[in-house]
Amino acid sequence: MSDDRCKMTEELRPLTSVFDNRALNRSIAIASQSPNLRLWRALMIIDCHGHYTTEPKDLHRFRKEQTAAATSGGKTAMPSRASLKMSDDEIRESIEQNQLKLQRERGTDLTIFSPRASGMGHHIGDESVSLEWSQICNDLIARVVSLFPQNFVGVCQLPQSPGVPPKNATAELERCVKMGFIGCNLNPDPSGGYFNAPPLTDKSWYPFYEKMVELDVPAMIHVSGCCNPAMHTTGSYYLNADTMAFMQLILSDLFKDFPTLKLIIPHGGGAVPFHWGRFRGIALNNGRPELDAIIKNNIFFDTCVYHQPGINLLAEVVPADNILFASEMVGAVKGVDPKSGHYFDDTKRYVDKSPRLDDTARRKIFEGNARRVFSRLKTKAAVTA
Numbered sequence: 001m002s003d004d005r006c007k008m009t010e011e012l013r014p015l016t017s018v019f020d021n022r023a024l025n026r027s028i029a030i031a032s033q034s035p036n037l038r039l040w041r042a043l044m045i046i047d048c049h050g051h052y053t054t055e056p057k058d059l060h061r062f063r064k065e066q067t068a069a070a071t072s073g074g075k076t077a078m079p080s081r082a083s084l085k086m087s088d089d090e091i092r093e094s095i096e097q098n099q100l101k102l103q104r105e106r107g108t109d110l111t112i113f114s115p116r117a118s119g120m121g122h123h124i125g126d127e128s129v130s131l132e133w134s135q136i137c138n139d140l141i142a143r144v145v146s147l148f149p150q151n152f153v154g155v156c157q158l159p160q161s162p163g164v165p166p167k168n169a170t171a172e173l174e175r176c177v178k179m180g181f182i183g184c185n186l187n188p189d190p191s192g193g194y195f196n197a198p199p200l201t202d203k204s205w206y207p208f209y210e211k212m213v214e215l216d217v218p219a220m221i222h223v224s225g226c227c228n229p230a231m232h233t234t235g236s237y238y239l240n241a242d243t244m245a246f247m248q249l250i251l252s253d254l255f256k257d258f259p260t261l262k263l264i265i266p267h268g269g270g271a272v273p274f275h276w277g278r279f280r281g282i283a284l285n286n287g288r289p290e291l292d293a294i295i296k297n298n299i300f301f302d303t304c305v306y307h308q309p310g311i312n313l314l315a316e317v318v319p320a321d322n323i324l325f326a327s328e329m330v331g332a333v334k335g336v337d338p339k340s341g342h343y344f345d346d347t348k349r350y351v352d353k354s355p356r357l358d359d360t361a362r363r364k365i366f367e368g369n370a371r372r373v374f375s376r377l378k379t380k381a382a383v384t385a
């Protein structure tokens, strides 16, 4: 072996102090375009936004019965948690045929994985119903992670309920972090489409944010299924909530009170990149700093934007330090784009090809930013060992 090859082997060796399952022989655009490839470690591609949308059938049976009982006015008994029948084989097959298969086909390494977002259903039943459902869904994610520790790491659903103080969700967050989870999905509208909860900047959120900071976990701002007939869940409700959250945050002092709080606004930030000038103008007119300064260490956007021009715009408008790679597979937008011949949610292609990104920016988006935002990822290896 030549000296050069020895050097490459040394450079490509995974760090032992951080969770690392990067493909050592990865051949991707960012690497092949670089004249300095031998000075770089192979990139680890972290998808920060995936949901378990291929759950075992019995989970749906349980939820149907739980929902029926919760809305029956006490006439129907709640199903027993012990009645759930979900074998490891069933879970394994549901992942291998779907999320894991797509990881391999698309060349990604690790998915930060949470329960089906549209299934959180915080508006269904009371707080106790939400807690039991959240615990079941989170335990299921923990089982997926234990079966595929190199490919998935957990983010939890919170047991929110309309009118219930967010601080009541801290115990479940803590339980999940002890199981190795590295973040949470936080619902800004537990009503399921009526937007009647206090804003994310309301003081009622502060005890929950204190716990997030103490545990060093970020939250993805993510609504659930929509029961308002005026909105389509993934087509408009999700994006409306993303846009709403950003506007709430940029006019507040939340990050003065919590300088290390990290929030991810998914789906490319809803309308934010396209209307950056509007948001920036409103912020400046209200005596706020430039948006880049407001978001710097606290607000991040993902790449769940399903076409090339959208990713190009996101990359042009939002600093690369504030963009995390994500696809939201499987299921937010299913199917193949007849124009491109590729899956709409194969977002790695758009990041690879965007002329607005250089190699340094791609490394941040694919790996570096996720490690910074999900800082508990570095301890995952120890937790799952």
Ligand SMILES: [Zn+2]
Binding pocket: 049, 051, 117, 222, 266, 328
């Ligand atoms: Zn999602």
